[in-house]
Amino acid sequence: MTFNEVRNQYPQYDDLSDEQLVAALHSRYYNDMSFEDFSNRIGYQQTGRPTTGRWAELADNPLGNQEQWTGISESVDVYPQYSDISQYPEHIQAEMTQPFGSGDTVRAATQGATFGFGEEMEAGLNALWDLATGEGWTYSEWRDAFRDRMAAYSDENPWTSTGLEVAGSVPVALAAPAAKAWDGANKLRSVGRLGLEGAGYGGLYGVGTSKGETVSEIISDASKDAAIGAVASPLIGSGLSGLKALFTPTSNEVQAINQGFDITPSLAERYPNLGRFQSWLDTTSGGSIAASRELRKHQQDAVDALEALASGDMKASQDVGKSFINVKNTWQKNNENYFKDGFEDLRKNVDMDAKFQPVNTKNFLDAEREVFEGSEAIADIVEIPSIKRLRKALNDGDELSIDALWKLRQELGDSITTGKFGTDDVSQAKAKQLYGIVSLDLDEAIYRNSNLETSTFFTNLNEDYQLFQDMLDELRPIFAKSNREQHSPEKVTAELVKRFRDEPSTLDVLRLITIGERGGGSLSEAGTGVLRQTSLDRGSVSPDKALERYNISRSKSGTIDDVYPDPVSAVGTISATSPASSVGADPFNYERAIRLAERAKNTAERNAGDINLNQILASGGVPAASAAALGADLGGIATTALVANVAAYLTRRGLSSERVALAIEPLIKGIQDSSISPETLRLLSTMMTADSEAFSEF
Structure with missing residues (x-):
């Protein structure tokens, strides 16, 4: 803090002149250096030092006369943002005056990774280099310079500095020895184990971050952080085990479907309680923006899959239709060739000239002729020539050859396929009925005029052919019109x-x-x-x-x-x-x-609602009113509302993120069965205890 900043921050000292205030501050806080050095350090341009009264005595002998001044509050912090550049050797001034950059970022992360010993390590390396090159800077001078620089970086970037220290501690937490997992059956023993572990890590970090010069000062800092670790670590373990009710999953059937079809549900989809919290977030502007983004992603995932x-x-x-037509035509052609070859082979083993009387066929034709009630002229017009010839032969009492009846059946089959008898349901049904009756007579004739093997083969082949015709009938409406086009x-x-x-x-x-x-x-x-x-x-x-x-x-x-x-x-x-x-x-x-x-x-459906009064209040009104109640100005009120919506957006994104769900699922499983893994507890407790200093500074 510079002298001008002291003036601005502590108006209660306005009744003192600049010379008087500087003399008092010098005596109370920095009596180990000369008045001139102290003035330069806080940026005070001297117009002269006090020459009379106790102000002069304080300037001349600050250490011996500091008890004379009691007007400066203990809360005044006159430590500069970092030490006056003039006190550093020239070879370090260039580094200390550089704008904050990647080096400061790495230094902050190193603090977390080394339990707070980062600046000591860096100071030691630099001091060794100075010793080798004859620069002459000591370890303590390097260490103090780095601490000043780190303090200034933390003041200007509190979120970044703290976050980097936490992130830096994660690899250490994963590699460090850890207590056994939380034991739900013996909570007292688990508390003890985690307390000892947290105290150890916290104490080690306290030593690393201590700015004390004496053993007692270092022990004091270590004890403080050890106490924080001893309390924080078991609280993490027992607190996580107590969250079991929050993470009640969806039904086993839903879980089985998601896992079986390789779908990764979000946290809100896995756990209904988190889903209800997500629904509340959707009533905020920030949450609704995240919800819209989730909807777009889910819709795109479905579109991509389809x-x-x-x-x-x-x-x-x-192309789809052509492929189906080709498969159907190929199947039909394969079957037609199969039955053609099969029936031709069968004819070779049957006496096709043998005569017989097709009783079933004659009875069917006679019954059909009676429908016309003696009108032979109409019947002659309706019947096809092959049936007329068949009827005449049967009416004359002639027996038919197997070959003649075979050809009649073949003609009937072709007519059914091509629609020669008509394409309406009645015509097709009559043709199929006659085909079946002719097949019965033919089956009997072949049975009488061949061996058992041939007869059985004909029966089976005939049944298969009938199934083929039935399948064609089922397929036809898909591939053709009723008129066979x-x-x-x-x-x-x-x-x-x-x-x-x-x-x-x-x-x-x-x-x-x-x-x-x-x-x-x-x-x-x-x-x-x-x-x-x-x-x-x-x-x-x-x-x-x-x-x-x-x-x-x-x-x-x-x-x-x-x-x-x-x-x-x-x-x-x-x-x-x-x-x-x-x-x-x-x-x-x-x-x-x-x-x-x-x-x-x-x-x-969850995101179907429009922005309403509740959403406006939840997303802006409530945070803004809270900030106003705490005395914030207009800028602070607006910032609070913005931060609240950003927080809602980020939280909502996390709840709907599949990657987040996968990342923390092992932790949740540990919470559910009260068996949090040692690695998980090590990560969380070590981060908390090791970074307690970072959080307290922030």
Whole structure:
């Protein structure tokens, strides 16, 4: 503090002249130096020293006459920001006059890392160098210079200086020996262990930061910090163990889902009590800004996950549709070739010229003819030529060859596939009914005119072919119009998206066309393209749209068991019933994207409220009123409101940060099961006890 600063800070001494006040301060505090040196040190420009009265006596003999002056308060601090530059040798003056910079930053951090012995170490190294170079500065002079410099840096940068000391102590805390973890079963023993550890670290730091010159002064400083450590360390351990109720987690099912689908929840999402506190922070302007940032992040996470479902080749609707069409056509062609080859091989083992009477077929045709009530002309118009020939032969009493009935059945099958009999449901149903009846007669004829192996093969092949026709019937509405005209690739994709939402069960057949030797190929890549298409809203990926369609699809395909004892069960149960399987896609990434979309929606709902009176009061009014009540000026009131909102913003960011949640999860686990790890306690207690001096100075 300079002389002018003393004048400004202590107006009660205005009745003293400058010479009188300087003489009193010199006598009371700095009587170990000459009056002239003291005047220079505090920046006092002498106009002359007192020549008469007790002021002159104080100036001439300050040590012997200091008891004469009792008018200066004990609270007056005349220690300068750092010592007068003129007292330093020239080679140190350049360093002491430099603006604060990286060297001061490193020096502050070193204090924490060395338990306060940083300036002693630096002074020792510099003194050794001076001794070697003949400069002649002593250890104590270097030490005092560094202490002055550090004190000035701390005065100007209190937050930075204290923070650096705390940060510097962290590596030491991690490497230093530590007491055993907090023992919930024996709290008294834990308190004792932590108290001894804290006292040890605190005492060591007290020695390092002591400015005492004598052993008794150093012991006094060490005792003070040891006492702080002895109290702080066990308080940390017992206090953390008492926070168990605060960190009550969400349900096991929610935890299992998040872990199973590789989603890292924030602290507020993990612990409902912290979530409620976060909701309160959202009523402040600072908190609402952080909440908006969280919402943007969650929405972007969901968008990225949905976008990543499909590769670049499967983002376009046309490419998705083409892929499905190709797989379906390949499957159909493979099956048609298989049945063609199978039936041709079977014909070689059957007497195709053998005659028989197809009783079932004749009875069906007669029953159908009765529908026309004797109007043979109308019946002749409706029936196709092959059936007319068959009817005539049967009515004439002729037996048919197996080959003739075989060809009739083949013609019926082709007509069903191409829609020759008509594409409406009635025509198709009649054609399929006749096909089945002809197959019964043919099966009996082959049984009578071949061996058992051939007959069994025909029966099985015939059943497989019927299943093939049924699957074609299920697939046809997806890929073609009712008149058999094929859909465009874009229309196929649109139909898949519609059915995914409204009729997911109608897509189950798609999984069947991809499996087995006659399968058409994998639909997994194209299926992810469909899933991405379900999230589109006017051409852009929308988590809300994806979630809406997912929920509708889920409601049509059945509910999910919500009891998941572990992440594996959660993923297995949800994936097994996922709508993604209906389009042949791997359900894991889709279900994960849906969970992220749900999180984004929940975040949006929490942040839906507009700024209201409560928010304005919580974010600005209350802090400002508090500052005003404490006598702050307008600048102080505004600063207080700003600081309150910054604090709310930073706290809200921490509660919603996934990285913060991961970082402190081990500590919370220790709190929950009353078994805080030795490393955690070592870190916290050592930081507190070792930096008690830094906090007290701040």
